[in-house]
Amino acid sequence: MPQQSILVVDDEAKMRRLLEIMLTQMGYEVLQAENGRVALDVLVRHEVDLIITDLRMPELDGIGLLKQLREQNNDLPVILVTAYGTVNSAVDAMKYGASDYIVRPFELDAVEAAVQRALKLAKVQRENRYLRQKVEQGWHGFIGKSPAMQAIYTQIEQVSATKTSVLIQGETGTGKELVARAIHQSSPRAEALFVSINCAAIPADILESELFGYSKGAFTGANKERVGKFELAEGGTLFLDEITEMDFNLQAKLLRVLQERSLERLGSNRTINLDVRVIAACNRNPRQAIVEQKLREDLFYRLNVFPIILPPLRERKEDILPLANFFLAQHAREFAYPFNGLEDEVTECLLAYPWPGNVRELENMMERAIVLSGGKKISITHLSSDILGAYQHKPAVTELSSTLSSAEVVPNNTGLTEQVEHLEKQLIEDALVKTNDNKAKAAQLLDISERSLWYKIKKYF
Ligand SMILES: Nc1ncnc2c1ncn2[C@@H]1O[C@H](COP(=O)(O)OP(=O)(O)OP(=O)(O)O)[C@@H](O)[C@H]1O
Ligand SMILES: [Mg+2]
Known part of the structure; x- marks a missing residue:
């Protein structure tokens, strides 16, 4: 621990000297000031952990x-210093937030005990404040005080100090990337880069050169040398998103790099040593993915050294309203609308809905609600049709027909085919919004094949 420093404030040089000798002997660094005014000046220029001040001084006294x-x-x-006769005024001064007082003439033990007590109390208060802030103001952007999320915050703190590989599991939109960034930012690697790559979005051959880089002439079109994401993340963190979607052979190569902590760029035999912390994420059950031969078992064990499993929003209902209010306030600010809160019915709807797209879906729905409300109190007319359907506890078929009969949603005077197509288009649109335009996930949500989703997108958009 760095040496702690104490500012001694007293108009009598002899008293300051006495305290200086005592405190230096106890291992503290000592700064001095001859009255309150000078002490304030010292504090501008120096970091101090504790003040010991006399009560009566010219210019600015201890209480001032x-x-x-x-x-x-x-x-x-x-800590206030007082003489026997003025203990009462020291006790009075405690109401202004003094930690303690010591009575002159000093006893070395009493001074030491008071100093240690005050420093310890300040540390506890600092930690409490930090914990409170973490839950109330969004530690690393997180909102939510549910026990399930608090356990996640603790895991992030535990693992961030180490270089251990982390595998984050959770449904779409539960905050996997947010967790990965939080680990990086609270780690000693925070100054270096957080490099993210989505294995589902890039074809296998391109992914390989993106990850490992290539040398000039490694393949047709490689007319320049290129640094891969691994090298880019040197000293920092590499986030491999949707790891179960990575090509099976490439997974073997990745495992080798992780084990050897070194790589060769494609087309080069120069070995480059790596110091990279790897965090991977997947939104399907990795053990199931192993059975389906989508994820190599050996890679899974290499990555899963520290698993973090994010709970879906429906399993931490107490987070729904704080998140909804946070997003509403945020988007209201963005559009310069006032935010006038939620009608009770909206609250009930939000709590009853199962949120298949989790926090991302909630965020998108709240942004839409603010736009539709134009700054008025949010009512259920500002929510989307799927959430209303769930609220009314209607089975899917009734929901479909009730949506169909709503003049707001489907144009009047059209035939059954047009109405069905209109509804189908809306459902596809909603699924794409919920999944952030991820076609594979949208198809899953709609329970159709990805191919038929592509076909429908081509047809409608
Ligand atoms: N606890 C939370 N507090 C505040 N915002 C959150 C929280 N969890 C998620 N978010 C926000 O929700 C959105 C989705 O989060 P994120 O991208 O981390 O999810 P994900 O699990 O990676 O999703 P996907 O599997 O679809 O990639 C982001 O805008 C993120 O900031
Ligand atoms: Mg993600």
């Missing part, structure tokens, strides 16, 4: 100093 600090929201611990 204490009051000014608290007015500036400075909660440094302050």
